[in-house]
Amino acid sequence: MSSAIIQMLDTLVEHRDRLAGTSMREQFETNPARFNEMSVQLGDLIFDYSKNHIDDAALRDLLKLAEHAELAEKRQAMFSGQKINSTENRAVLHTALRNRSGKTVLVDGEDVIPQVDAELTRMEAFSEQVRNGSYKPSGKPITDVVNIGIGGSDLGPKMAVEALSPYADGPRSHFVSNVDGADLADTLEHLNAETTLFIIASKTFTTRETMTNANSARKWVEATVGEKVGEHFCALSTNLEKTGKFGISEERTLGFWDWVGGRYSVWSAIGLSVMLAIGADRFDEFLDGALAADKHFQEAGFDKNIPVLMALLGVWHRNIFGFAAHALLPYDNRLASLPRWLQQLDMESNGKSVMLDGVSVSIDTGPVIFGEPGTNGQHAFYQLIHQGTEIIPCDFLVAALGHEPELDEHHKILLANCLAQSEALMRGRTLKEAEGNPHRVFEGNRPSNTFLYRKLDPKTLGMLMAMYEHKIFVQGVLWNINSFDQWGVELGKELAGDIEKVMDANDNTGANNASTKGLLDAAAKFR
Numbered sequence: 251m252s253s254a255i256i257q258m259l260d261t262l263v264e265h266r267d268r269l270a271g272t273s274m275r276e277q278f279e280t281n282p283a284r285f286n287e288m289s290v291q292l293g294d295l296i297f298d299y300s301k302n303h304i305d306d307a308a309l310r311d312l313l314k315l316a317e318h319a320e321l322a323e324k325r326q327a328m329f330s331g332q333k334i335n336s337t338e339n340r341a342v343l344h345t346a347l348r349n350r351s352g353k354t355v356l357v358d359g360e361d362v363i364p365q366v367d368a369e370l371t372r373m374e375a376f377s378e379q380v381r382n383g384s385y386k387p388s389g390k391p392i393t394d395v396v397n398i399g400i401g402g403s404d405l406g407p408k409m410a411v412e413a414l415s416p417y418a419d420g421p422r423s424h425f426v427s428n429v430d431g432a433d434l435a436d437t438l439e440h441l442n443a444e445t446t447l448f449i450i451a452s453k454t455f456t457t458r459e460t461m462t463n464a465n466s467a468r469k470w471v472e473a474t475v476g477e478k479v480g481e482h483f484c485a486l487s488t489n490l491e492k493t494g495k496f497g498i499s500e501e502r503t504l505g506f507w508d509w510v511g512g513r514y515s516v517w518s519a520i521g522l523s524v525m526l527a528i529g530a531d532r533f534d535e536f537l538d539g540a541l542a543a544d545k546h547f548q549e550a551g552f553d554k555n556i557p558v559l560m561a562l563l564g565v566w567h568r569n570i571f572g573f574a575a576h577a578l579l580p581y582d583n584r585l586a587s588l589p590r591w592l593q594q595l596d597m598e599s600n601g602k603s604v605m606l607d608g609v610s611v612s613i614d615t616g617p618v619i620f621g622e623p624g625t626n627g628q629h630a631f632y633q634l635i636h637q638g639t640e641i642i643p644c645d646f647l648v649a650a651l652g653h654e655p656e657l658d659e660h661h662k663i664l665l666a667n668c669l670a671q672s673e674a675l676m677r678g679r680t681l682k683e684a685e686g687n688p689h690r691v692f693e694g695n696r697p698s699n700t701f702l703y704r705k706l707d708p709k710t711l712g713m714l715m716a717m718y719e720h721k722i723f724v725q726g727v728l729w730n731i732n733s734f735d736q737w738g739v740e741l742g743k744e745l746a747g748d749i750e751k752v753m754d755a756n757d758n759t760g761a762n763n764a765s766t767k768g769l770l771d772a773a774a775k776f777r
């Protein structure tokens with residue numbers, strides 16, 4: 251972090267202290283145009299950031315931070331295929347997967363767009379065969395699809411399939427991610443091997459959890475269909491050598507590239523389960539939504555740029571106020587998995603403590619992300635958000651329209667609750683208003699953003715997801731960290747391998763420490 255940026259943070263601290271003399275409630279009272287001034291609309295999506303404890307002067311200085319960090323240049327570097335993932339020497343081009351403009355994107359001098367288009371065409375052809383029932387590996391059409399994958403090979407597709415369930419008209423979708431046999435067993439219990447297609451989704455095709463589940467699924471299918479087993483499997487991977495070794499033919503292997511990060515991969519072949527559920531046209535709309543967000547991120551001025559504003563407000567909260575967590579609160583039951591998806595996207599990307607040059611960061615980076623759909627969360631953990639000693643900035647998400655017109659009364663209540671929560675956090679309740687009862691006092695001044703959209707359709711979902719992707723990118727630039735590697739997951743993986751070896755050898759003296767040995771001894775007794 252340059253000394254100029256550190257100095258700018260000091261200026262922002264002065265703004266924070268100045269703003270302590272006023273409340274958000276007063277800011278709304280004195281400026282009736284606050285919502286108009288502090289919201290941005292892109293198509294059917296509105297981003298309202300007026301309920302943050304900030305004003306124009308502070309925002310102007312926050313925006314300077316983005317300029318100083320050379321955000322425009324770094325954004326261009328990402329979109330144009332430069333190898334910004336420096337620790338893995340890779341380009342970062344999930345945006346190329348939804349680049350429908352035909353514009354060239356070069357990686358190592360080669361245009362990647364024709365490859366993207368070709369793979370999408372193959373994906374559409376296979377998906378159509380399965381959806382129209384002509385793909386019959388055991389003589390019967392496919393009724394159920396099981397995606398076996400973990401992390402980015404599970405969370406994005408699973409969330410999108412759930413979110414877009416009103417558009418689903420393909421085979422039923424299932425997701426198995428956990429190496430805990432319970433996950434696979436519970437899924438297989440209701441399935442017929444003859445009519446089930448397994449998608450083995452793994453960028454590397456080496457992930458222990460996924461390969462273990464894939465091998466067990468294979469045995470389960472083989473027991474019923476015998477030599478037809480291979481036809482019940484398809485693979486989504488960058489590692490074509492390994493998919494071949496697993497016995498999945500090239501015909502049913504859809505590829506992607508090392509410049510697609512796992513947690514950014516739902517737009518690639520990894521989205522096959524989504525396409526199988528909703529069809530190629532709807533999947534196209536999903537890509538179009540992301541493309542609209544990409545264009546907005548590239549073209550809008552920083553002061554009207556949704557991901558830039560989201561990122562800067564995040565920095566305002568994390569680095570100037572010291573808030574350690576961020577809640578994602580979709581008032582949309584079909585977005586129940588959105589917080590889990592964002593947890594990986596944000597925490598695996600920006601949970602870093604060294605900068606690009608390997609020097610330790612001197613300020614905090616990514617916050618803890620958590621969340622639940624409203625209104626359920628209200629009856630669980632919102633107490634702490636309203637009256638706890640931690641201040642937790644929140645993102646509320648809500649549609650103007652539900653998918654169930656016959657239950658519109660429900661939607662009215664949902665919307666009212668969503669707006670009430672952000673209002674309560676913002677305005678609070680004074681001791682006087684609480685008639686002198688301190689237990690009923692709400693501090694107020696608790697920050698939130700609200701995304702309001704017309705309806706949760708494929709395009710809107712694509713837009714929303716891409717907005718969060720770009721917010722994370724911007725924060726990575728501001729913190730000068732690499733948002734696109736994930737070395738922090740490696741040590742645990744290596745140690746699990748060591749412990750498996752100890753268990754296989756039936757000799758716990760080989761354990762690395764007394765606690766691991768003690769627990770292995772105890773587990774052995776129970777087993």
Ligand code: F6P
Pocket residue numbers: 400401402403451452453454455456457460512513598736739
């Ligand atoms: O958790 C580490 C990680 O590499 C994630 O980044 C990735 O999404 C997940 O594992 C799964 O990896 P793969 O798709 O290679 O199986």
